[in-house]
Amino acid sequence: MFPANPILLLGLIVVSYLVLRFLYKSSALHRINKWWRWIEDWCHVHQFYKVPQFNEHMQENQLYRKVSVYLNSLASVEDSDFANLFSGNKSNEINVVLDPDQTVIDTFLSARVHWTNEKSASDGSRALVLKIRRNDKRRILRPYLQHIHTVFDEMEQIRKEVKLYINAETDPERNGRWRSVPFSHPATIDAVAMEADLKTKVKSDLESFLKSKQYYHRLGRVWKRSYLLYGPSGTGKSSFVAGMAKFLCYDVYDINLSNVVDDSDLKMLLLQTTNKSLIVIEDLDRYLAEKSTAVSLSGILNFMDGIFSCCGEERVMVFTMNVKDQIDPTVLRPGRIDVHVHFPLCDFSAFKTLANSYLGLKEHKLFPQVEEIFQTGSSLSPAEIGEIMISNRTSPSRALKSVITALQTNAERSRESARVGQRLTASSSGREEPIESGSFFSRENVKEVRKLYGLLRLRSGRKSSMDLDSVEKENSRHEIS
Numbered sequence: 001m002f003p004a005n006p007i008l009l010l011g012l013i014v015v016s017y018l019v020l021r022f023l024y025k026s027s028a029l030h031r032i033n034k035w036w037r038w039i040e041d042w043c044h045v046h047q048f049y050k051v052p053q054f055n056e057h058m059q060e061n062q063l064y065r066k067v068s069v070y071l072n073s074l075a076s077v078e079d080s081d082f083a084n085l086f087s088g089n090k091s092n093e094i095n096v097v098l099d100p101d102q103t104v105i106d107t108f109l110s111a112r113v114h115w116t117n118e119k120s121a122s123d124g125s126r127a128l129v130l131k132i133r134r135n136d137k138r139r140i141l142r143p144y145l146q147h148i149h150t151v152f153d154e155m156e157q158i159r160k161e162v163k164l165y166i167n168a169e170t171d172p173e174r175n176g177r178w179r180s181v182p183f184s185h186p187a188t189i190d191a192v193a194m195e196a197d198l199k200t201k202v203k204s205d206l207e208s209f210l211k212s213k214q215y216y217h218r219l220g221r222v223w224k225r226s227y228l229l230y231g232p233s234g235t236g237k238s239s240f241v242a243g244m245a246k247f248l249c250y251d252v253y254d255i256n257l258s259n260v261v262d263d264s265d266l267k268m269l270l271l272q273t274t275n276k277s278l279i280v281i282e283d284l285d286r287y288l289a290e291k292s293t294a295v296s297l298s299g300i301l302n303f304m305d306g307i308f309s310c311c312g313e314e315r316v317m318v319f320t321m322n323v324k325d326q327i328d329p330t331v332l333r334p335g336r337i338d339v340h341v342h343f344p345l346c347d348f349s350a351f352k353t354l355a356n357s358y359l360g361l362k363e364h365k366l367f368p369q370v371e372e373i374f375q376t377g378s379s380l381s382p383a384e385i386g387e388i389m390i391s392n393r394t395s396p397s398r399a400l401k402s403v404i405t406a407l408q409t410n411a412e413r414s415r416e417s418a419r420v421g422q423r424l425t426a427s428s429s430g431r432e433e434p435i436e437s438g439s440f441f442s443r444e445n446v447k448e449v450r451k452l453y454g455l456l457r458l459r460s461g462r463k464s465s466m467d468l469d470s471v472e473k474e475n476s477r478h479e480i481s
Ligand SMILES: Nc1ncnc2c1ncn2[C@@H]1O[C@H](COP(=O)(O)OP(=O)(O)OP(=O)(O)O)[C@@H](O)[C@H]1O
Pocket: 191, 192, 193, 194, 231, 232, 233, 234, 235, 236, 237, 238, 239, 240, 322, 343, 382, 383, 384, 386
């Protein structure tokens, strides 16, 4: 029945409007919503499913990652009481990420489910808890989880963003040691100047690894492959690692051995890596020679064998070194290192590749002169030549002249070092250990000799061919140089 009095009717409308407006503007509506949810919960019997971040072996639970990515993509995350805002990869992108102990509501096949982001007060571990009505459980649980998988895979396809993980120092407050950032290194395998044939062989080795899942399983082997990239500083090893990660579309786990506390810490780090990852230890020769890590040799060997990666697969390990001659042969034995790739100093062919990419030059009247100097044995690293070209990129002729001068200077220095080396050899004959602290010979001189020695050795080995057998012979070691 409508009130007969129109003034009363108008008053009723105004009061209702003001009450609704108050409810809308204040947090009262939110409270009423919460109470309503509580009453609803009370009326229904729910079932809970927990998705912990780590399993009992402290390996990351892939389902946690998938659900987490899925939930943060839901529009309803914005309706949770507390969410974090992060800038995305694109300049105007903003990502909303659920805060701990917050709930997000999702709807699937007309059933409502709740997810809560729980953080354990005791050990800081996280879990996502799904609350679902018992009545809906049979009908939607499995298709709903399948739906999460599908959405995650679609998002990954679009995302295709490779991540770089670095191991931070131990922090008892934090669970999991890896910290990640988007891997935005611009290097690609194609951009690295190296012998074309060698590059093709490494690429096809990686490609055939990707297709070899069944093969490895048949052999009862962990589906992993290890590469050693070795050569002097500035020859493109790190750039090549970045190129490999992009080529494979794998996340990169860059292990800093200085931040590893002991063997079991290294084991834990390996366990916390995910499938489809490229695990890198740079400058392994330095750690082994200087013993500047708390990890023992056997810890490193076990790590290389990947025996701990009992449940994970599809991993590529890459180790870089300047020189491998002094390395304990057990480190380099087949199985631990499957493929050896040599990164030499620049030769004329690599120089031409650099001139093409850095200066846009396919030919130049100064090329024969550059070639001549290379033939005398002088060389620089691609990094050094690249730097000269970048800083003179506005004038290709000036760039080439600067390269020629640098090569000539380098040749002169090498001759000088050789003379010092001869004097050193003559003076130290009869001594058991010529390099001692406080010895007559300065470390600098010895370094020069070593450099020179390395230079000659590398030069002589530069033309040696790669003995890459059929990739089917998976356990054979491949030398690519
Ligand atoms: N073969 C190459 N082709 C193209 N650019 C190169 C090459 N080698 C080095 N560079 C350039 O030189 C710089 C240093 O290279 P990079 O860090 O990959 O060398 P590295 O071999 O890892 O040296 P280090 O042993 O000192 O770590 C990079 O900017 C890279 O672009």
